[in-house]
Amino acid sequence: MSVYILCLILFCIGLYCVLRKRNIIKIIIGLGIIEYAINLFFVLVGYRTHGRAPILAKDQVISNMVDPIPQALVLTSIVIGLAVTALLVAIAIRIYEKYGTFDITKIRRLRG
Amino acid sequence: MKILPFFVIIPLSAAFLISLLGKKIKNFGDIIANLGTLSLLILSLNSVQLANAHKILVYKMGNWVPPIGICMVLDGLTSFMLVTVNLVSFLVAIYSISYMERYTDKYRFYTLFMLLLAGMNGIIVTGDLFNLFVFLEIASIASYALVAFGTEAEELEASFKYAVMGSVASSFILLAIALLYSYTSTLNMADISLVLSQKGRGMLINLVAILFLAGFGLKAALVPFHAWLPDAHPSAPAPISAMLSGVFIKVLGVYALCRVFFNILGVSSAISFALIILSIISMVVGAFLAIAQQDIKRMFAYSSISQIGYIIFAFGIGSPLAILGGLFHLFNHAVFKSLLFLNSGAIEYSTGTRDLKKLGGLNSQLPVTGYTGLLGSMSISGIPPFGGFWSKLIIIIAAIQAGYFLSAGVAILVSIVTLAYYLKFQSHTFFGKLNETRLKVKEVPLAMSLSMIILAIICVIAGFLLIPIFRPFLQNAVNVLLLGKGYKDAVFGAIR
Numbered sequence: 240m241s242v243y244i245l246c247l248i249l250f251c252i253g254l255y256c257v258l259r260k261r262n263i264i265k266i267i268i269g270l271g272i273i274e275y276a277i278n279l280f281f282v283l284v285g286y287r288t289h290g291r292a293p294i295l296a297k298d299q300v301i302s303n304m305v306d307p308i309p310q311a312l313v314l315t316s317i318v319i320g321l322a323v324t325a326l327l328v329a330i331a332i333r334i335y336e337k338y339g340t341f342d343i344t345k346i347r348r349l350r351g
Numbered sequence: 352m353k354i355l356p357f358f359v360i361i362p363l364s365a366a367f368l369i370s371l372l373g374k375k376i377k378n379f380g381d382i383i384a385n386l387g388t389l390s391l392l393i394l395s396l397n398s399v400q401l402a403n404a405h406k407i408l409v410y411k412m413g414n415w416v417p418p419i420g421i422c423m424v425l426d427g428l429t430s431f432m433l434v435t436v437n438l439v440s441f442l443v444a445i446y447s448i449s450y451m452e453r454y455t456d457k458y459r460f461y462t463l464f465m466l467l468l469a470g471m472n473g474i475i476v477t478g479d480l481f482n483l484f485v486f487l488e489i490a491s492i493a494s495y496a497l498v499a500f501g502t503e504a505e506e507l508e509a510s511f512k513y514a515v516m517g518s519v520a521s522s523f524i525l526l527a528i529a530l531l532y533s534y535t536s537t538l539n540m541a542d543i544s545l546v547l548s549q550k551g552r553g554m555l556i557n558l559v560a561i562l563f564l565a566g567f568g569l570k571a572a573l574v575p576f577h578a579w580l581p582d583a584h585p586s587a588p589a590p591i592s593a594m595l596s597g598v599f600i601k602v603l604g605v606y607a608l609c610r611v612f613f614n615i616l617g618v619s620s621a622i623s624f625a626l627i628i629l630s631i632i633s634m635v636v637g638a639f640l641a642i643a644q645q646d647i648k649r650m651f652a653y654s655s656i657s658q659i660g661y662i663i664f665a666f667g668i669g670s671p672l673a674i675l676g677g678l679f680h681l682f683n684h685a686v687f688k689s690l691l692f693l694n695s696g697a698i699e700y701s702t703g704t705r706d707l708k709k710l711g712g713l714n715s716q717l718p719v720t721g722y723t724g725l726l727g728s729m730s731i732s733g734i735p736p737f738g739g740f741w742s743k744l745i746i747i748i749a750a751i752q753a754g755y756f757l758s759a760g761v762a763i764l765v766s767i768v769t770l771a772y773y774l775k776f777q778s779h780t781f782f783g784k785l786n787e788t789r790l791k792v793k794e795v796p797l798a799m800s801l802s803m804i805i806l807a808i809i810c811v812i813a814g815f816l817l818i819p820i821f822r823p824f825l826q827n828a829v830n831v832l833l834l835g836k837g838y839k840d841a842v843f844g845a846i847r
Contacts (some may be wrong), residue, residue, distance in 0.1 A: 250526075257519060266515060273522050277529065284533040309532065312481055316525060319488045323518050326492060330499055330511050337504040348505050 242283055250276035262341045263334065267327045274320045278313045285309035354394050354401070355410040355423040358433065358472040359486075361387050361394075366465035373458025380461035381448050387465060388441040391472070395433035402430040403823050409478065409845040417478070417846055418542045424478035424842060427827025431678065432475045432606050434824075435685045436598045438809075440468050442802040443597075446693055447590045449796040450700060454588065460500060467493040467594065471602045478842065480528055480615075481538045487524065487570075487603055491517050494599060498587045509582035516579045520569035527562035530555060541842035544615050548836060552617075560622055563611050571604020573663065574633040577656050581640075584655065585648035589696020592648060596655045597689030601681055605662055614831070614838035618669060626667030631758055633660030638768040642775070647695045647705040650772060651688065654731070657765060658684045664762065665746045666832075668753050675829045676745030682825075683738040683813050687727045690806035694724040697795045697803065698780060707776070712785030716792040719800040721781040723807035728777055730810040732770035738813025 253276055256269025285306030293304040331341070338346050365387035373380045401408060402425055410423040444464070451457045470490025477483050495517065499510035532538060534555050535546040547556070569576035580600070584592050612618050637657030644650040662684065665677025697720040698713065699705045714721040730737035733744075743766055750759035794800065816825055834841065 254519075257515065263511065270515065270518050270522075273519065277522055277526050280526070281529040281532075284529060308538070309529075312538075315481075315485060319485070319492075322492055323488075323495075323514070323521075326495055327511070327514055327518075330495075330507055330514065333499075333502060334504075334507045334511060337507060346508055346511075348508060 243280070246276050246280040246283065249279070252276075261343050263331050263343055263346075264341055266343070267324060267331060270327070271320070271324060274316070278316055278320075281309045281313050281316070353410070354398060355408070355425055355476055356412070357394055358391065358476050359469055361391055362465040362469035362472060366462045366469065369458055369465065370462040373461065380458040384444045384461040384465060385441075385448070388437065388444040388468070391437040391468070392434075392441045395430065395437040398425055398430040398433055399824055401425060402427050402827055406827075407841045407845045409842060411846070417842070418537060418539050421482055422478040422539065422842075422846075423476045424540075425476065426831045426841070427829075428606075428610070428678075428831040429475055431682075431824065431828035432602065433472065435682050436468070436471050436475065436602060439597045439685050439689045440464075440594060442806055443590045443593050443689065443693070446593075446696070446799050446802040448798040450590055450696055450799055451588065453700070454500065460497075460588070463493045463497050463500070464591070464594075466490075467497065467599070471598065474602055474607060478540050479538055480531070480540055480543065483607065484521070484524060484528055487607070488521055490599070490603060491521060491570075494583075494591075494595060497591045498583045498595075500588055500591070501586070506586040509579075509586035513579040513583035516569060516576075520566045520576075522566075523562045523569075524566035527559045527566065530559050530562070534559075540610070540615050541839040544836055544839040545843070547616070548839075556616060557621075560612070560616055560619075563608070563616075564622070564625065567604050567608040567611070568629065571600050571608065571659055571663070572633075572656050573604075573629045573659065574636050574656065575629070577633070577637070580656060581649055581652045584652040584692075585646060589648075589692055589699065592651075592696070593689035593692035596652065596692055597685045600655065600659060601662070601685060605659070605666075605681060608663075609666060609832060613666075613835055617836050623667045623669055626663055627755070627758060630660040630662075630664035630667055631761055633657065634664065634765045635660075635761065638765045638772070642768065642772045645707050647698065647707060647776065647780070648692065650707075650776060651691050651695060654769065654772070655684075655688055657769065658688070658731070660765075661743065661746060661762065664758065665749065668746075668749055668755065670749055670753050671829060671833055672745060672752065673749035674832050675825060676742055676749055678828050678832075679738075679816065679825055680742035680746060682816070683730065683742050683810075686806055686809050686813060687730045687739060690723060690727040690803060690810060691731070693799070693803050693806065694720050694727065697799055700795055700799070701792045702789060707779040709786070710780045711783040712781070713789070713792070714781040715785060716789060717781075717794055719794055719803060723800075723803040724781060725777060726807040726810050728773040730813075732773045733766050734770075736814065737810055738816070739810075741814045741817060 253269045253272030290303045290305040365383050369380045408425040412421045470486045473486030495514040499506050535543050572580040584596050634657050637653050641650050641653035662677050662681050665673045730739040733740045747759050747762050
């Protein structure tokens with residue numbers, strides 16, 4: 240149970256980082272933390288203590304195995320996260336070229 | 352049922368080909384994008400007939416039987432959404448031929464455009480929850496890049512804001528999927544519904560429902576989650592604003608929300624109450640913020656928030672008549688909001704500004720834009736013979752029938768406010784005195800005016816969708832949502 244709570248704490252750290260930090264690079268890092276927290280949670284959902292990979296072979300009895308589907312899904316999710324992070328960093332670099340700052344409170348040319 | 356995978360294959364392969372050859376061959380992007388969207392439109396019209404004849408069709412990917420493999424489902428709602436999306440995207444692709452000449456790297460635009468379309472079509476046809484998430488991310492990433500397409504300071508800022516909020520929303524959706532998987536051990540939508548009905552709804556399902564509501568609500572720009580939309584939609588190039596406001600928020604927000612709540616989790620009274628409250632706030636806030644705007648596209652963006660409120664309100668009521676009205680309003684809004692955004696693009700193309708204070712009297716110089724804009728404005732503000740009037744009327748009648756008198760009154764008042772700000776738009780741009788520096792302003796090229804004229808004609812005749820001959824198009828979609836949790840039996844019935 241404690242691992243799930245740790246996941247939740249990691250998620251909350253990421254959310255805090257996105258909501259409260261003023262530097263846009265730190266916001267991007269916060270998004271990464273959120274994503275890792277969810278990926279970790281997803282893998283833990285399929286984890287079994289002392290489980291092993293569910294590969295079927297002759298003269299082997301598998302009594303306790305890890306659920307492979309969350310692992311496959313998390314791989315996909317990591318790739319998606321990579322794409323989003325790369326795009327965000329690219330945008331952040333262009334923002335720095337235009338505004339000369341990473342401070343989110345000074346990047347305010349759009350009005351409410 | 353063999354046509355289903357093509358809704359994803361065609362745009363994906365078009366995006367691939369355009370990015371590969373677009374730089375070398377002149378006009379390659381224009382041709383492939385238009386051919387691709389035209390074939391998608393024809394396929395989607397064909398899918399309406401199929402859905403009408405067979406009720407439900409299931410395509411098994413790689414011949415794996417669904418609870419194990421991924422499936423694609425074609426039913427009334429799917430075909431309805433496919434027609435809406437592909438109709439708008441075809442006309443937007445025609446419009447982009449001339450409009451996108453202002454930008455460099457036109458082929459990159461088409462690549463992202465086709466990826467956006469692949470993501471949206473994928474969300475609509477898929478019958479697997481994680482697959483839905485993947486397509487949702489494809490569409491979202493393409494839209495973040497498209498909002499920043501002009502790479503000016505404001506566009507980058509809007510795109511960053513949108514991307515951060517969109518990523519947080521996607522995280523919520525992924526977390527909800529993870530929790531749902533831990534409870535049901537399956538990802539197939541019909542199978543999740545089956546397991547939930549056998550196992551009973553635990554407390555966990557309420558948490559999942561809230562996470563889905565927050566995630567899809569942010570994608571649909573319901574009011575507490577709307578802050579990105581008025582920045583992101585005006586910053587994108589006009590064809591993309593039309594796509595984003597016209598169909599994107601409906602597919603990623605409204606369609607996904609309906610599919611998850613009506614067909615998988617089931618609508619509890621708490622959820623429908625939450626939907627009604629959020630939608631009423633969206634309607635009012637969107638409309639009142641729209642009046643104050645001086646930028647045309649920003650006004651339209653706030654108007655989208657307000658109109659999405661109407662659609663969600665109808666689904667919150669949940670009676671058969673209300674769902675009919677909601678879906679009909681979704682179709683109408685897709686048509687007239689994309690028309691209005693294309694109009695704003697045409698105004699910017701000809702005059703170089705979209706500030707209401709600097710425009711005026713353009714009707715003499717831009718007759719096609721002026722009259723199509725007038726038709727679009729009349730339709731969205733609910734003037735009688737147009738489609739927008741009928742859909743709003745149905746929603747309000749349904750609200751009164753269901754006993755939501757106060758909400759119905761608010762909906763009528765918001766409709767009047769809508770009329771007010773569209774009158775402001777008309778009087779400040781097309782009527783009044785022409786600025787003398789604009790005497791040389793010419794009408795936009797043929798491709799742009801053609802797509803605006805077709806959209807305006809659809810606006811006028813959209814009311815005919817309610818007459819008995821065309822009624823199955825809407826009614827089949829309504830039936831799918833009314834079926835509720837019977838969706839699983841329909842899907843499993845079609846597999847066997």
